[in-house]
Amino acid sequence: MHVIERNPLALKLSAFAVLSDAELAVLDGLHRKRRSFQAGRDLVHEGQTERAAYILVSGWVCSYKLQPDGGRQIINFQIPGDFLGLRSIMMQASDCSFEAIVDIQAIEVPKQSLVEAFSTTPKLATAILRAASRDEAMVVEHLVRLGRRDAGKRMAHFLLELGARLSLVDLGNQSGYDCPLTQYHLADALGLSAVHVNRVLRSLREAGLVSFKDGRVKFINRTGLVRLADFDPAYLDQTRPLAA
Amino acid sequence: MHVIERNPLALKLSAFAVLSDAELAVLDGLHRKRRSFQAGRDLVHEGQTERAAYILVSGWVCSYKLQPDGGRQIINFQIPGDFLGLRSIMMQASDCSFEAIVDIQAIEVPKQSLVEAFSTTPKLATAILRAASRDEAMVVEHLVRLGRRDAGKRMAHFLLELGARLSLVDLGNQSGYDCPLTQYHLADALGLSAVHVNRVLRSLREAGLVSFKDGRVKFINRTGLVRLADFDPAYLDQTRPLAA
DNA sequence: CGAAACGTTGAATGGTTTCAACAAGAGTGG
C-alpha cells in the first residue's frame, strides 16, 4: 500500500503546517467516504455546484476547460496526494471540469465539514490556504509556459515539473517516472497540436535529453533538460513546514 | 473619494461572506498602514520572503514573471479593491513580482495579523479562501486564453474581462473604461509581441468592435465583441454572498 | 532641442497548425 493511502488529508496538510494530535483527530473526522471513478469519467463538470472536494489517493486526474470550437485546455494534472476541486467548492459553481485519466480512488471531503473545521481548528485554515497557494503557483508557472516559451521548452519544463511533483510522493526519481498520459493529453495541456507534440518529443529524444515511450518518461540527460527548460522548482514550495 | 477607499478589506471580503459587526471590527484592526508607491516601482520582487499582503486602494498593479531571455509574462492585473500578494505570504518566497503601473495607494495587511485573525474569526478564513479562489479562477481563464485562443480572441476576451472587473468597483460600464496600460503591457500579458498587439487592436477597431486609444477602452459593438471572444463572465463569480 | 517612451506600418522569416496518409496495438463481434 502506497504511503499516501493511509491518511491522505493529514499527510497533505502536514507538508504545510505542524499539526497537533487534536488537529489530526479533526482531520480524521473529515474524510468519511472513499470513492472510485473509472478512467475517462468526469468527477466534476464545469458549471456544476459542488458540495465536496477530494484528495486523490491513487491514479491521475486532469482539470480542463472546453472551448465552444471543441478545443480543450488542460489546466493541471492531479497526482496522488493532491487536492482536487478545492476551488470548485469555494465558488458558486465549478469553473472547470475534472476527468479521471486512469481508474482512480479519492477521498471525499464535504465542504460543510471543511468550513466547520476552520472554527475549531484555525491552523487547519492556514494549512489549506498554503496548499491552495502552492497549487495556484503551479497554474501560474503553467501560464508562463504557455505565454513565453516555445514548444520544446514547454515540453521540457512540463516533464521536469511532473517529475519533481511525483518524486515528492515517491512515484518518481531523477531517472524518470511512469506516466499514463497520451500525446493528446500533452497537446491539450501545452496548447499545442497532437502532431506537433509528437515532433517535439522526437526532437527531445534525438537530442538525447528525455524519452516518452510506453507510459514511461526517462530522463536521459536531466542536466541538459533542466538547462534547456530553465527549470527552477522554487515555485513548487517543496519544503518542510516551519514549526513556528 | 472612491467608495473603496473607506474600508477596502471589509468591502472586499463582504463580497464573499456576510460578516457580523464583531468580525468587521477585527478587520478594522488588520489594516494599519497605508502605503504609496510610484509608477514603475516594484512592490514585491520574485524570490522575496514577504511578510505582508496588500489591498489596492487606488491605481493599477500587475504581477509578472521574468524569463532568463529577458521576456516578461504578466500574470494578472490588480485594480482597486483587489488583493495583492496573498499567495506570496503563504509561500516560502514570492513566486512573482508586482509592479505599480501608475502611482498607487495600498493598505498593508501583515501576515501575522491575518493568520491570528483566523482563530478569532473563522468566517474570515472562509472569506479569504473564497477571494483567493476567485483570483485563481481569473488566472485559470487567462491560461485558457493563452493556450487555446488566437490573438484577436485573446485581446477581445481580455478587454471584456477587465471591463467586467472594473464595472464591479464602479470604474467602468458597458460603454468602456479608463485604462493606463500601454501596448507593451498588453503584449506581455497576452503572450504576444508589441507589434502584433498593435495590429490586432487595429483590426478590432476597423471591425467596429472596440477602440483602445489615449488611455481609454471604448466598446463600440460590445455584443459583437462578446460573440467574437465567447466571453462568459461566470468564472468571475460576481455574486452577492450567500447568507447561509 | 534632443532623448526617451510609445505607437504604427511593411516585408521577410519562422514556428506551429492543418491536412492527409499510414502504422501498430487493443478490443469487439461474427
Place this chain on the structure above:
DNA sequence: CCACTCTTGTTGAAACCATTCAACGTTTCG
C-alpha cells in the same frame, strides 16, 4: 480465429499566424 474498428502514434507537405527586423511618426519631458 479473423476481420473490423478505435485509439494512439508517426511523418510529410502546404498553409497560416505571429515574430522579428527595420524604419518612421508622435508625444512627452528635462
